[in-house]
Each structure stands twice: as C-alpha cells, then as structure tokens.
Amino acid sequence: MARLDRQPGFVIEESGIRLITDLRRGGPPKLLENLSEAVKHTDGESVSIDLASINRLDSLGASFLAELVVRGHVAGKEVHFTGISEGVQKGLARYYYPAPDVRIPVQKAYRLEAMGQTLLNWWEAAGELLLLISESVYWTVIALWRGDGHRRGAVEAQALTLGVGALPVVAMVSFLVGLIMALQSAEQLRQFGANIFVADLIAISMTREMGPLMTAILLSGRSGSAIAAEIATMQVNEEIDALRTMGLNPIRYVVVPKIWGILLTAPLLAIMAVVIGIGGGLIIAVVSLDLTARAFLTEVASALYLKDLISGFVKSLVFAALIVILAAYFGFRVKGGAEGVGRVTTTSVVVSLFAVIVADAILGLLFYL
Amino acid sequence: MEMTTSTVDGRKTPLASVINLTAAYGDRIVLDDVSLDIVPGEITVILGGSGCGKTTLLKHFIGLLKPVEGRVELFGEDWWSLDEPEREATIQKIGVLFQNGALLGSKSLASNVSIPLEQHTNLPDEVIKRVVRLKLRQVGLQGTEEMLPSELSGGMRKRAALARALALDPPLVFCDEPSAGLDPSTTYNLDRLLLDLRDNLGLTLVVVTHETASIRRIADRIAFLDQGRLIFYAPLKEALTTDVEAVRRFFQIAEASVQ
Numbered sequence: 001m002a003r004l005d006r007q008p009g010f011v012i013e014e015s016g017i018r019l020i021t022d023l024r025r026g027g028p029p030k031l032l033e034n035l036s037e038a039v040k041h042t043d044g045e046s047v048s049i050d051l052a053s054i055n056r057l058d059s060l061g062a063s064f065l066a067e068l069v070v071r072g073h074v075a076g077k078e079v080h081f082t083g084i085s086e087g088v089q090k091g092l093a094r095y096y097y098p099a100p101d102v103r104i105p106v107q108k109a110y111r112l113e114a115m116g117q118t119l120l121n122w123w124e125a126a127g128e129l130l131l132l133i134s135e136s137v138y139w140t141v142i143a144l145w146r147g148d149g150h151r152r153g154a155v156e157a158q159a160l161t162l163g164v165g166a167l168p169v170v171a172m173v174s175f176l177v178g179l180i181m182a183l184q185s186a187e188q189l190r191q192f193g194a195n196i197f198v199a200d201l202i203a204i205s206m207t208r209e210m211g212p213l214m215t216a217i218l219l220s221g222r223s224g225s226a227i228a229a230e231i232a233t234m235q236v237n238e239e240i241d242a243l244r245t246m247g248l249n250p251i252r253y254v255v256v257p258k259i260w261g262i263l264l265t266a267p268l269l270a271i272m273a274v275v276i277g278i279g280g281g282l283i284i285a286v287v288s289l290d291l292t293a294r295a296f297l298t299e300v301a302s303a304l305y306l307k308d309l310i311s312g313f314v315k316s317l318v319f320a321a322l323i324v325i326l327a328a329y330f331g332f333r334v335k336g337g338a339e340g341v342g343r344v345t346t347t348s349v350v351v352s353l354f355a356v357i358v359a360d361a362i363l364g365l366l367f368y369l
Numbered sequence: 370m371e372m373t374t375s376t377v378d379g380r381k382t383p384l385a386s387v388i389n390l391t392a393a394y395g396d397r398i399v400l401d402d403v404s405l406d407i408v409p410g411e412i413t414v415i416l417g418g419s420g421c422g423k424t425t426l427l428k429h430f431i432g433l434l435k436p437v438e439g440r441v442e443l444f445g446e447d448w449w450s451l452d453e454p455e456r457e458a459t460i461q462k463i464g465v466l467f468q469n470g471a472l473l474g475s476k477s478l479a480s481n482v483s484i485p486l487e488q489h490t491n492l493p494d495e496v497i498k499r500v501v502r503l504k505l506r507q508v509g510l511q512g513t514e515e516m517l518p519s520e521l522s523g524g525m526r527k528r529a530a531l532a533r534a535l536a537l538d539p540p541l542v543f544c545d546e547p548s549a550g551l552d553p554s555t556t557y558n559l560d561r562l563l564l565d566l567r568d569n570l571g572l573t574l575v576v577v578t579h580e581t582a583s584i585r586r587i588a589d590r591i592a593f594l595d596q597g598r599l600i601f602y603a604p605l606k607e608a609l610t611t612d613v614e615a616v617r618r619f620f621q622i623a624e625a626s627v628q
Contacts, residue, residue, distance in 0.1 A: 233474075237469060238468065238471040239471045239474070241467065241471065242467055242471035242473075242530075244432070245460060246488070247457045247460040247489060248484070248488055
C-alpha cells in the first residue's frame with residue numbers, strides 16, 4: 001500500500017518518513033508531536049527517517065532528533081536516520097547523545113504528599129499571620145501611652161499619604177455610586193409613587209454599606225498595594241534586616257504608624273463618602289423624581305438611626321485595619337527579587353479585597369440579626 | 370581538629386563567638402559544626418567560595434538567624450537566651466554594614482544615620498544633628514546630609530551605611546562584602562576607612578569578602594569556610610603560606626587572576 005501523506009515539515013512515504021524542513025529553531029510548530037505520532041503509526045518495528053533535506057545540525061536539532069528516537073523507543077519503534085549529509089554528521093558527532101537513557105525523569109510528587117505539604121504551608125502561613133496580628137495590635141496599643149515607639153511625625157506622614165491622598169478618588173467614586181443608585185431605583189419607585197423613599201434607600205445603603213465598602217475597596221487598591229510593595233521592597237533590599245540589627249522592631253517602626261495613619265483617616269473618608277454619596281442621590285431626586293431638596297434631606301434624617309452610623313463607622317475601622325495588616329503580612333513574606341515584590345503586591349490586594357467583603361458580610365450579620 | 374577550633378590569645382576574651390554552630394535551610398546543611406571566636410581589636414575576614422555559608426555565618430552573629438544547633442555569644446552572653454530588653458541593649462553594641470547598604474530609600478542620609486540615635490538615646494535634636502554630621506564626616510561624606518540614597522554612587526552609599534552602623538559607637542562592626550561591586554580605588558578608600566576604625570577607634574571588625582587585594586590590606590585573621598565547615602582560622606601571614614589545600618588554591622587563583 002503506497003501511503004503518501006504530506007504534513008507540515010515532513011512527508012510519509014512507503015520507504016519511511018522524509019523530512020522536508022530545516023530543523024533550526026525546531027522546524028514548523030508541533031513538528032516533534034506530529035513526527036512522533038507518524039512514527040508510532042508506521043508499520044513494522046523499524047522506521048527510517050530521511051534527513052537529506054538538512055545540511056546542518058545544531059545542538060537544538062540534535063536534541064530534537066534524540067528526543068524523537070526516545071519517543072519512538074517508547075512506542076516500540078526503532079528510529080534510524082538515512083541521508084545524513086556531512087554537516088549533519090558533524091552535528092550528530094558533536095551534539096547527539098545516545099537515546100533512551102538521556103530521557104530526564106520527571107519527578108511527580110505523590111498526591112497525598114503534595115496535599116500534606118500544602119496543608120503544612122497553610123498552617124505555617126496562618127501562624128505567621130496570627131503572630132503579625134498579635135504583634136501589631138500590641139505595639140499599636142502600646143504606642144498610645146509610650147509614644148517613643150516609632151518615628152516622630154510618622155503617623156502624621158502616613159495619615160497624609162494613605163488617607164488624605166485618597167480624598168479625591170473616594171469623593172468622586174462615592175458621588176457616582178450615590179448618583180447611580182438613585183438613578184437605577186428612580187424608575188421602580190416612581191411606578192409605585194414612592195418617590196420619596198429614594199432618600200431612605202440612598203441614606204441607609206450609603207451609611208451601612210457603600211460608604212465604608214467603597215472607601216475600603218479604594219484604600220486597598222491604593223494604599224494596601226503601596227504598603228505591600230513598600231515593605232516587600234524593604235525586605236528584598238535588606239532594609240528590614242538592617243532595622244532589626246539596629247535594635248528596631250520592624251512592625252513597630254514600619255507597620256504601626258501605617259495602622260494609626262489609616263485608622264485615623266479611614267472613618268473620616270467613609271463619613272465623607274456617605275455624605276457625598278447622599279449628595280449624589282439628592283441630585284437625581286431633585287432632577288428626575290420631582291422632590292425638593294428639603295423633603296429629601298428630612299427623609300434622610302428620619303431614615304437613619306444611630307445604629308446605622310455606628311455600624312458604618314465600625315466597618316470602616318475594621319476594613320482599614322484588615323487592609324494594613326494583610327498588606328504588611330504579604331510584604332514581609334516576599335521571596336525573590338523584583339518579581340516577588342510584584343507578586344506579593346497583587347496577592348495582597350486580592351486577598352484584602354476578599355477579606356474586606358467577608359468581614360462586611362460578618363459585620364452585617366452581627367449588626368442586623 | 371586543631372583547625373576547626375579557633376585559638377585566642379589568653380589575655381583577650383572574645384567579643385563574639387559561635388560555638389558548635391550548625392545551620393540549615395530546609396534539609397540543606399549550610400554550616401556544619403562551626404566554632405569561632407572573634408579576637409578584639411582585629412579585623413577578621415571570613416572567606417570562602419560562594420555558597421559556602423559566609424553570609425549565613427554573619428547572619429547568625431548579628432542575630433538575624435537562629436541556630437539549629439550550637440550557640441552564638443556576643444560580649445560573652447548567649448544571644449538566644451537573652452530576654453528582649455537585654456537583647457536590645459546588646460544589639461546597640463554592634464554595627465552592621467549590609468551588602469547593598471540597606472539604607473532606607475525614602476529618607477535622607479541624615480535621617481538614616483539618625484535612626485539609631487533617635488531610637489536608643491534621649492539626645493535632643495541639635496545634638497543628634499551634630500553626631501550625624503560627625504559620623505558622615507568620619508566616612509568622608511560631609512555635606513551630603515540632605516541627599517537621598519538613590520542620588521549617591523554605590524561607594525558613597527556603602528560609606529553612608531557605615532556611618533549609620535557607627536552611629537552609636539559600637540565596639541564591634543560586621544560588614545557583609547563591603548567592596549562588592551565597587552571599583553578598585555573606591556574599594557581602597559573603603560579599606561582605608563576600615564583600617565582607620567581599627568587603629569584609631571579600636572574597633573573590632575568582622576568582614577565577609579573575597580577581594581584578595583582587600584584581604585591583604587585589611588585582614589589580621591582569616592576564617593576560611595569550605596562547604597559549611599571552618600577549615601582554617603589563623604592570622605593572615607599563615608594563610609598566605611599555609612598548606613591547607615583550599616586556602617592555598619584560593620590565594621593562588623586570586624593572585625594569578627590579578628597578574
């Protein structure tokens with residue numbers, strides 16, 4: 001049976017396989033896969049491959065051929081080459097390693113072992129996190145009556161960069177959130193003639209949820225990532241080690257001012273977010289729901305209870321602490337150089353967003369169950 | 370065995386020692402039963418090929434790594450049996466120069482040098498400023514107080530880091546590859562500075578390096594690590610004439626590459 005089959009890079013003929021491509025840079029894509037497939041499906045135990053089209057063989061090509069022989073061997077076929085030119089001969093002599101035993105075994109971890117290792121890693125990571133939390137809380141509280149613990153002016157500087165710097169973006173986003181919420185609900189409320197309840201809706205959702213939550217999301221993207229990257233870079237540059245050898249506790253010196261800076265500013269940001277968000281709602285109420293500003297604000301005032309304000313306030317504090325501590329945690333855990341810094345920064349943002357939302361759910365349940 | 374246990378002149382007690390120190394990262398043993406006393410008033414150079422445990426040994430001396438086995442003593446006290454306040458007091462008596470300087474990048478040189486002073490003393494700001502200026506002048510960096518580390522050359526950064534390490538007048542200073550990545554004349558100046566500290570301030574220095582020119586200039590004593598073991602510990606003169614194979618080869622190869 002004369003089987004003539006042409007594939008990218010080679011032709012299958014009666015007498016064997018004839019290569020019609022150069023092997024430099026590995027030939028066309030998937031050449032090795034297609035070739036070994038072809039070898040596997042040829043009749044007989046011996047397959048000859050015609051190399052007449054090649055006149056040079058570099059180390060890449062020789063390794064390619066060696067792997068082909070090994071794959072053939074695994075499939076029970078003996079691969080041998082014909083039409084070897086002088087250049088190919090030279091290449092084979094220089095770079096070709098006799099086949100089957102050059103196959104590098106891939107070490108597979110046993111599944112159970114891998115699972116156990118993962119569990120151990122998690123356990124260890126959880127321990128480190130607890131240690132960091134306890135130490136941070138300790139030094140944060142201690143700082144209250146032993147002010148000498150950290151740098152002079154450090155808390156103020158951190159409050160400025162971490163909190164005050166976030167003002168414009170938090171204001172903008174919360175304004176839009178209030179606006180959009182009012183806009184989306186306006187149509188539904190109008191159908192029932194319940195226009196005035198847009199005030200209740202905006203007031204309650206901004207105070208309890210959206211104010212603190214949007215602030216936390218923006219802070220974790222903005223300040224959390226900055227903290228993680230800063231601490232990770234300090235770790236990579238041995239600056240953390242240097243602090244230790246100067247007798248300074250890195251948590252006390254680096255993390256605590258950040259915790260105080262963000263604890264002082266995050267609630268204020270959240271309050272501002274709430275006020276501006278309600279302002280956004282007010283605009284829609286006046287423009288598209290025919291409400292007066294006075295009626296809207298009176299309704300807002302009667303809709304809110306102290307509990308709503310407290311829950312929003314507590315949430316913003318908890319979120320802020322979570323963001324700093326998680327960012328610091330990932331920053332300290334950095335491994336490797338620049339790439340590691342990027343990796344822990346990403347991880348810290350993702351994890352702190354997740355943690356903030358989980359904490360939001362838990363606190364929501366605690367406050368309103 | 371005589372090679373691996375160090376000897377110290379009877380008169381002087383060591384400022385720092387490791388005793389039967391074993392260190393490991395995971396399963397890989399990096400230091401294997403190393404015992405070493407640092408002789409006061411000398412510059413001890415820790416030598417060895419890369420990956421032989423030099424930096425690991427240094428990190429044990431300065432308390433950044435906890436020994437798997439064995440002890441680390443600073444000023445005659447077992448580092449890891451000290452409680453927190455004692456440890457804080459002890460660590461103020463050592464200075465460390467890290468390989469890349471490890472200056473805090475967001476702070477000016479003056480703030481960097483003043484960190485230990487602000488933390489561990491009750492000096493008023495004016496005095497701290499004076500001390501900072503003095504330390505920077507000591508390392509030849511006068512007038513750079515307000516510069517950021519990123520605005521300095523590698524050699525200047527190392528000198529600034531040295532100024533910071535010297536801030537509290539520690540009697541014992543550790544240097545991790547002070548001349549790595551520096552050109553020969555900068556290295557020469559830095560070496561002069563280290564010698565000056567030894568001769569005029571009576572400091573004891575422990576230096577990790579593998580620059581032979583530098584070693585010949587500054588070393589009083591050589592500690593040679595080979596695959597985690599301390600195979601040689603003796604004055605420089607003996608190191609140059611020793612028949613311990615690895616040490617001899619190190620100096621021969623280094624010498625040959627200079628010529």
